[in-house]
Amino acid sequence: MRILRWAHGAIVVCCALLFPLSAAGAGGPPAQKLPSALLVYPLIEATGEKDTRIELVNLSGNPVSVECFYVASGSCNEVGFMVYLTPYQPLSWLASGGKNDVMTGSSVPPFFGAGEMKCAVHPPHPEVQYHNAIQGRAIVFRIADGQSASYGAVGFQRLSDGEMTGTFSLNGTTYAQCPNKLHFEVLNDVFDEQTGAPLSTSEMILVPCAEDLRLQIPTGMSVQVLIYNEFESQYSASFALLCSDRRTLSEIANTLNRAVGGTDTAHVVIRGVGGPVLGLVVDTLRFRGQNGTTGNEPSFEGGRSATVYFPEPQ
Amino acid sequence: MTELLRILAALSMLYMHQFSQGAARFLPRRSAATPTVSLPTPLPTATPIPTATFTPTQVPTATATAIPSATATTLQSVSDPTGFDVVGVPPAQKLPSAVLIYPLVRVSATQDTRVEMVNLTGAAVSVSCFYVSSGTCDEVGFFLNLTPYQPVSWMLSTGMSGNNVRVALPFYGDGELKCVVTPRGPFASAAAFNALQGRAIVSDTNGQTVGYSAIGFRRLSTGTFTGTVLLDGIDYEQCPDRLHFQVLTKKSGGPDSELVLVPCTEDLMNQIPSGTNVLFAVINEFEQQLSGGTTLKCFNRIRFSSVPVFGFNSLGTDTAHVIVRGTDVPVVGLVIDRFTTDSGAVSASSNDPYLEGGRSAGIYLP
Numbered sequence: 001m002r003i004l005r006w007a008h009g010a011i012v013v014c015c016a017l018l019f020p021l022s023a024a025g026a027g028g029p030p031a032q033k034l035p036s037a038l039l040v041y042p043l044i045e046a047t048g049e050k051d052t053r054i055e056l057v058n059l060s061g062n063p064v065s066v067e068c069f070y071v072a073s074g075s076c077n078e079v080g081f082m083v084y085l086t087p088y089q090p091l092s093w094l095a096s097g098g099k100n101d102v103m104t105g106s107s108v109p110p111f112f113g114a115g116e117m118k119c120a121v122h123p124p125h126p127e128v129q130y131h132n133a134i135q136g137r138a139i140v141f142r143i144a145d146g147q148s149a150s151y152g153a154v155g156f157q158r159l160s161d162g163e164m165t166g167t168f169s170l171n172g173t174t175y176a177q178c179p180n181k182l183h184f185e186v187l188n189d190v191f192d193e194q195t196g197a198p199l200s201t202s203e204m205i206l207v208p209c210a211e212d213l214r215l216q217i218p219t220g221m222s223v224q225v226l227i228y229n230e231f232e233s234q235y236s237a238s239f240a241l242l243c244s245d246r247r248t249l250s251e252i253a254n255t256l257n258r259a260v261g262g263t264d265t266a267h268v269v270i271r272g273v274g275g276p277v278l279g280l281v282v283d284t285l286r287f288r289g290q291n292g293t294t295g296n297e298p299s300f301e302g303g304r305s306a307t308v309y310f311p312e313p314q
Numbered sequence: 315m316t317e318l319l320r321i322l323a324a325l326s327m328l329y330m331h332q333f334s335q336g337a338a339r340f341l342p343r344r345s346a347a348t349p350t351v352s353l354p355t356p357l358p359t360a361t362p363i364p365t366a367t368f369t370p371t372q373v374p375t376a377t378a379t380a381i382p383s384a385t386a387t388t389l390q391s392v393s394d395p396t397g398f399d400v401v402g403v404p405p406a407q408k409l410p411s412a413v414l415i416y417p418l419v420r421v422s423a424t425q426d427t428r429v430e431m432v433n434l435t436g437a438a439v440s441v442s443c444f445y446v447s448s449g450t451c452d453e454v455g456f457f458l459n460l461t462p463y464q465p466v467s468w469m470l471s472t473g474m475s476g477n478n479v480r481v482a483l484p485f486y487g488d489g490e491l492k493c494v495v496t497p498r499g500p501f502a503s504a505a506a507f508n509a510l511q512g513r514a515i516v517s518d519t520n521g522q523t524v525g526y527s528a529i530g531f532r533r534l535s536t537g538t539f540t541g542t543v544l545l546d547g548i549d550y551e552q553c554p555d556r557l558h559f560q561v562l563t564k565k566s567g568g569p570d571s572e573l574v575l576v577p578c579t580e581d582l583m584n585q586i587p588s589g590t591n592v593l594f595a596v597i598n599e600f601e602q603q604l605s606g607g608t609t610l611k612c613f614n615r616i617r618f619s620s621v622p623v624f625g626f627n628s629l630g631t632d633t634a635h636v637i638v639r640g641t642d643v644p645v646v647g648l649v650i651d652r653f654t655t656d657s658g659a660v661s662a663s664s665n666d667p668y669l670e671g672g673r674s675a676g677i678y679l680p
Contacts, residue, residue, distance in 0.1 A: 031406030033669045051655075057560040057635050059668060061393065088395060088597040090560045090635040135668045137560065139651065139661070145521065146659030150651065152666055185432040185465045185513065228463045267432050267465040283525060285515060287426065292515075292523025294663070299434060299511040300408045 029300030030176035035059040036155030037131035038168055038175060038308065041117040042244075042279050043151070043205045044070065045140050046095040046110070053139045055092040056119065058085035060133040067310060068119040069213050070111045076218035076243035080311065081108050083119075085134070116207045116244060119153075120310060122164050131158030140282075140295075149282040151295035166312040170209065170305060177303030178209035178276035184268045184298050187285050188258035189250040200286045201248045202296075206241055206279035208272065210306035218243040221274030227255055230263035241277065249281075269301075276304040395595035395603055396556060396639050402672025405551035410434040411530030412507035413543055413550060413677065416491040416514045417647045418526070418574045418615075419445065419470055421484075424519040427470040429482070429491065431512040433460035439509045440496045442679060444582055448488040448613035451587035455680065456483050458493075460509075490576045490613060493528075494679060500538040507533035522652075522662035529646050543677040545578060553578035553644035555671030559636040562653050563598075563626040564618035569652035569660045571624075573616040573636075578675035579643040580612075587612040590642035596623050599631035610645065644673040 069080045084104040093099035098110040123130035141148035156176045189201040208219035225237040237253035249256035281296040419427045441458040468474035473484035497506045512528035531551045577588035594606040606623040618624040649665035
């Protein structure tokens with residue numbers, strides 16, 4: 001019996017040593033800030049008032065081809081393009097202007113309106129290190145006063161060797177899984193006590209992790225919201241999402257109004273019911289009578305599988 | 315005139331020669347996809363287009379032309395720009411963590427910082443935090459207790475009080491904040507350590523607001539908290555060996571961006587400030603590589619205008635890929651990007667780095 005117990009202990013210790021908490025482990029959220037194979041930019045905006053600087057960088061010593069798609073938030077329609085990056089090359093463009101690089105063949109169409117962008121590496125070889133090469137970020141800014149929200153694109157690493165087929169199985173085996181839950185710490189909306197006019201309101205932008213760009217089938221689902229204030233009071237809410245959603249915090253639940261919730265900040269947990277979601281919050285905060293904006297990226301909890309379909313490479 | 319024509323002819327010959335030699339690495343390795351799915355996807359032509367016929371005057375059309383490579387070529391892998399091989403594993407971000415580093419907290423007459431921290435677990439956690447001042451490298455510490463899932467935030471200039479008890483201290487000046495989960499009792503599981511996430515928002519009266527996420531390190535093994543936080547890949551995740559930033563280059567007359575760096579290693583117990591040289595490898599959009607360097611002692615805030623290699627005049631492109639590596643100890647940090655919009659307004663935003671490789675470091679708490 002003692003030997004059995006010892007053997008059991010030894011197996012547990014061996015497993016712990018062999019499989020420590022790993023960024024690339026199956027069944028977990030995607031580790032961020034690492035060279036990735038698939039990037040999701042949840043918010044791209046180019047209107048008369050706002051524009052977005054999109055940045056993409058090759059973190060590897062090899063040239064990479066990257067296929068990207070803008071997905072418009074209203075129509076859920078997509079438009080795709082190819083970008084070619086030389087070793088370690090950084091590239092950026094304004095969404096409203098696009099980019100045309102005759103030397104590398106990169107040609108980015110301009111984008112108008114609001115939406116998301118997804119980019120994936122076309123690796124020249126099937127080994128996993130050729131997939132995980134890129135990172136990106138975006139700065140959404142208001143042209144008139146320069147108020148901006150910057151964020152890092154959500155990255156998914158390739159976990160196993162293989163060709164890029166256009167089907168991204170975010171299942172923890174082929175690619176890292178989508179996060180099961182998003183955790184935001186947000187600043188509650190503030191309204192004027194006398195008039196009820198909004199003084200500072202933050203916005204939450206959500207997009208589905210799964211997307212079928214091949215057949216143009218928009219992903220829809222309901223989203224559950226769990227809210228904790230600083231007193232540990234707990235509230236819930238839910239709403240529907242179709243290919244993207246954008247709303248102020250107090251439109252999600254009135255407890256995210258500071259006068260109702262009672263605290264400056266809240267812990268908001270987001271979970272898509274029909275599938276995992278990604279997103280960010282554009283925080284608006286008041287400092288000495290003036291509003292400022294900043295991007296607020298979520299922390300991740302758990303992993304859930306999803307699939308992104310790109311039109312198949314030729 | 316003849317001389318000028320001769321020079322032009324020589325230059326064009328050199329250019330064509332360069333292009334025929336080097337164009338293959340710029341060309342796509344596969345057929346380009348059609349921009350929209352509503353259009354039929356063009357099939358690659360059976361006859362490959364010889365790369366020599368590709369001319370610089372070619373204007374790309376909406377339908378991308380397939381330019382298959384005639385023969386499979388070996389990848390041209392470029393050597394590491396820093397000259398050091400990448401080893402180790404960087405800390406995974408956006409996950410519940412045991413150690414948080416806020417590289418920049420700032421309070422002045424015109425600026426203040428809101429520090430945010432959230433308990434992502436269903437258990438109460440105790441947290442030990444230390445502000446480290448930039449100038450003196452002195453530290454001041456305090457303790458926080460977070461109930462399950464509790465979010466907390468405070469303005470740095472005022473600190474935070476609860477039930478008439480001072481919880482978080484106020485802070486003035488520039489510096490960093492390090493926070494560590496301190497589970498009670500021996501042999502706490504890694505899950506008992508990995509509970510926190512945090513961010514900070516630096517506001518300015520000129521409207522420039524910079525919000526960034528704290529860099530998190532997860533506990534990897536069961537153990538007793540002793541005050542010695544070994545970021546060695548065994549007890550806790552390693553520090554990143556190098557940081558990759560994609561930055562907007564400094565244009566003459568334009569606003570100045572900043573690079574903020576702090577050392578990963580810190581001896582708060584003996585108040586021994588960490589110092590290191592910091593190397594920069596800078597790659598522009600034309601793949602040209604430049605280098606630079608600076609020194610760091612417990613905190614460094616580097617204006618782009620003070621580093622020529624970050625300037626548009628040196629680099630010639632709007633953006634640059636900056637690789638930062640501390641030589642003696644690993645460093646963490648962020649960039650504050652500033653640029654001018656078409657209306658002339660200045661926009662400021664945070665730029666968190668991508669992390670590569672891992673190197674061991676230690677944080678020693680009193």
